[in-house]
Amino acid sequence: MKEDLQKYIINGGKKLNGEVEIDCSKNAYLPILAACIMCDGVVTLKNCPNFTDIDAMLKVLKVLGAKIEKDETTLYIDCKNIEFSFIPSDLTKIIRSSIFVLGALLARLKKAKISYPGGCDIGLRPIDLHLKGLRQLGVEVQEKHGYIYCDATNLKPNIITLDYPSVGATENLIMACVLTSGTTTILNAAQEPEIVDLQNFINKMGGKISGAGTSQITIEGVSCLKGVVYTPIPDRIIASTLLIACAMTGGELLLTGCEPKHFLSITDKLIKSSCKIVSNNDKIYIQSSGMLNSFGFLDTGPYPSFPTDVQTQMLAMATICSGNTVICENVFESRFKVVPELCKMGAKIKVFNNTAFVEGVKNLFGATVYARDLRGGASLVLAGLCAKGYTTVCDIFHIDRGYSKLEKTLTTLGADIHRVV
Numbered sequence: 001m002k003e004d005l006q007k008y009i010i011n012g013g014k015k016l017n018g019e020v021e022i023d024c025s026k027n028a029y030l031p032i033l034a035a036c037i038m039c040d041g042v043v044t045l046k047n048c049p050n051f052t053d054i055d056a057m058l059k060v061l062k063v064l065g066a067k068i069e070k071d072e073t074t075l076y077i078d079c080k081n082i083e084f085s086f087i088p089s090d091l092t093k094i095i096r097s098s099i100f101v102l103g104a105l106l107a108r109l110k111k112a113k114i115s116y117p118g119g120c121d122i123g124l125r126p127i128d129l130h131l132k133g134l135r136q137l138g139v140e141v142q143e144k145h146g147y148i149y150c151d152a153t154n155l156k157p158n159i160i161t162l163d164y165p166s167v168g169a170t171e172n173l174i175m176a177c178v179l180t181s182g183t184t185t186i187l188n189a190a191q192e193p194e195i196v197d198l199q200n201f202i203n204k205m206g207g208k209i210s211g212a213g214t215s216q217i218t219i220e221g222v223s224c225l226k227g228v229v230y231t232p233i234p235d236r237i238i239a240s241t242l243l244i245a246c247a248m249t250g251g252e253l254l255l256t257g258c259e260p261k262h263f264l265s266i267t268d269k270l271i272k273s274s275c276k277i278v279s280n281n282d283k284i285y286i287q288s289s290g291m292l293n294s295f296g297f298l299d300t301g302p303y304p305s306f307p308t309d310v311q312t313q314m315l316a317m318a319t320i321c322s323g324n325t326v327i328c329e330n331v332f333e334s335r336f337k338v339v340p341e342l343c344k345m346g347a348k349i350k351v352f353n354n355t356a357f358v359e360g361v362k363n364l365f366g367a368t369v370y371a372r373d374l375r376g377g378a379s380l381v382l383a384g385l386c387a388k389g390y391t392t393v394c395d396i397f398h399i400d401r402g403y404s405k406l407e408k409t410l411t412t413l414g415a416d417i418h419r420v421v
């Protein structure tokens with residue numbers, strides 16, 4: 001099946017019922033894969049999910065000389081023979097996370113050349129904070145002809161204050177310092193759970209990082225990292241997407257192998273919209289009648305604020321909540337690209353600058369709609385699941401970047417959804 005022609009056909013109106021085990025987090029897995037570059041031994045990573053973004057990151061590692069084997073869902077990554085080589089633009093274009101290899105490459109090889117990163121088309125996504133931080137560590141950075149050249153021969157520990165708690169910049173700067181002797185402190189660091197996971201992974205390999213999960217992270221350099229076996233954390237965005245799906249269609253779901261404390265800002269809103277939620281350790285249960293009240297107001301921000309990666313799914317939900325909802329997107333300027341598509345399905349949404357005003361409607365109706373990015377694509381699937389009639393979601397390759405055969409999971413829960421060319 002040609003990937004870029006695949007679509008979902010959804011016959012809406014089926015309640016979702018059942019149990020799902022949550023995959024490992026894409027946003028934890030990607031920087032952890034980059035961190036393998038710094039390791040002298042073989043890293044074994046468990047429960048590798050089937051996301052195309054992870055395939056792309058594995059290609060980046062292979063270009064750099066990593067040996068990678070896969071046995072069902074376990075990855076064996078050997079970066080012993082990694083060497084200087086530039087990462088071509090056809091790879092950096094498809095995956096923004098290739099920027100994360102920059103810090104790890106500088107730690108290991110002291111030099112790197114990469115082309116400008118790509119990824120989801122949800123806004124400008126500059127990398128100035130990454131480069132500013134690296135310069136403060138003494139890295140010579142030159143940007144010319146579409147490439148970034150870095151020389152870290154004089155990399156030295158420092159105290160760095162980020163102008164904004166960027167997830168990627170925090171992860172990159174942590175990695176850049178892991179193998180440099182002395183103590184580096186990052187202030188105004190991002191506090192996302194995926195950063196804590198990166199810290200835990202690197203520390204298991206022998207690194208000395210503390211403070212992840214707070215705004216101040218300290219990295220004490222070590223001389224080498226050894227191979228380990230590691231399982232990254234579960235995906236809080238997938239868990240949230242499934243909870244919202246069930247809230248919208250009505251039904252009962254039990255999610256297992258997840259971390260409910262990582263998505264409290266989402267469950268708070270679902271409870272406000274009259275869903276019943278019970279969580280216990282690594283499980284969460286939701287029951288919904290499908291008749292939802294507005295959750296009122298939502299604004300996105302760095303963790304622990306509401307995640308931008310779940311904003312469009314909540315937007316889809318707001319369209320069928322009784323009453324008015326206001327959604328403010330503070331992280332990525334183009335996250336409302338999904339609005340015209342939702343409006344084709346009967347949603348009433350008006351956008352002014354970074355704020356969407358939603359007037360709840362009784363029903364959405366099936367239509368042909370286009371995924372423009374990963375999470376916006378997922379929100380169109382949610383809209384299709386509760387719409388009357390048939391919805392065709394085109395360009396679902398965007399969705400495959402961060403959901404592993406979403407149609408399979410939803411089918412086992414009772415949805416009528418098919419992947420077709």
Ligand code: UD1
Nearest residue numbers: 027097125126127128129130166167168169308309331332
């Ligand atoms: C990561 C996540 C992405 C999530 C985002 C915010 C991964 C692989 N991706 O992306 O799913 O939506 O965090 O939670 O983990 N910025 C700058 N200059 C920079 C870097 C960022 O201005 O150098 C801005 C961005 O344009 C954006 C904001 O900072 O407005 C947040 O970006 P950042 O936290 O860096 O997101 P990513 O790491 O790219």
